Amino acid sequence: MRQNLNNTAKIDAALAATNGRAQSFTVTSADTLRVFATAAEEQLAGILPKSAWPGARVTCRPQGPSSSYSYSAQTTKCVLERGAKDWFLISCERDQVFPKAPRMCRVxxxxxxxxxxxxxxxxxxxxxxxxxPVAQDASAHERLELHAAAQKLAGVA
Incomplete structure (x- = not known):
């Protein structure tokens, strides 16, 4: 499946077929997917120019039930892909979401x-x-020390 998010009727039909009778905690409309796409664009804008966005994917699903639930609920997990100008629905499937699980929008x-x-x-x-820049004549040992210092500064060491 590869449907442009602007093709609302086809997207809504695919979501309805995936969800069955479930309505709560599911993605029920193309409008909801556009909200996820907008959130993904905000993330992408912080790290890449817009011209580099095509090909990026976002896996998304709504948040889980409140703490009053003591069991998982059916949800919809969707994968969107950025094209040259628009977002496309690549797949949607049933999934389970647990109580207090946050909304997922993973790029x-x-x-x-x-x-x-x-x-x-x-x-x-x-x-x-x-x-x-690192000095051209820096030794391998000096480069390793700089790399270790950079990792520490970045909080990844």
């Missing part, structure tokens, strides 16, 4: 997008700051 980048993110960040930094 997955392509391999090329993943590699582009630090390059975009460096470009943005260079526009706002004067960057100090």
């Amino acid at each position: 997955t980048l392509t391999a090329a997008q993943t590699l582009a993110v630090p390059l975009v960040a460096e470009k943005r930094l260079a526009a706002a700051f004067t960057l100090t």
Whole structure:
């Protein structure tokens, strides 16, 4: 399935077929998917230029029931993919959501997008700051020390 989110009738029909009789905690309309797509765009805008968004995917589902539920509920898990101009519904399936589970809107980048993110960040930094590059004549040991220091600064060590 690959349906443009602007094709509301087909999207709504696919969601209705997936959900069956379930209404609560499910995605029931293309409008809801557009809300998820907008949230994904906000995330993407922070790390990549808009021209680099095609191919990014977002896996989404509504939040779970309140704490008064003591069991899981049926939900709809959907995957959207960014095209050149629009978002497309790639798949939708039934899933289970547990009480107090937060809404899910998880963006997955392509391999090329993943590699582009630090390059975009460096470009943005260079526009706002004067960057100090690693010295060309730095030894392997010095490079490892710098890398370890950078990991510590970034909170990933």
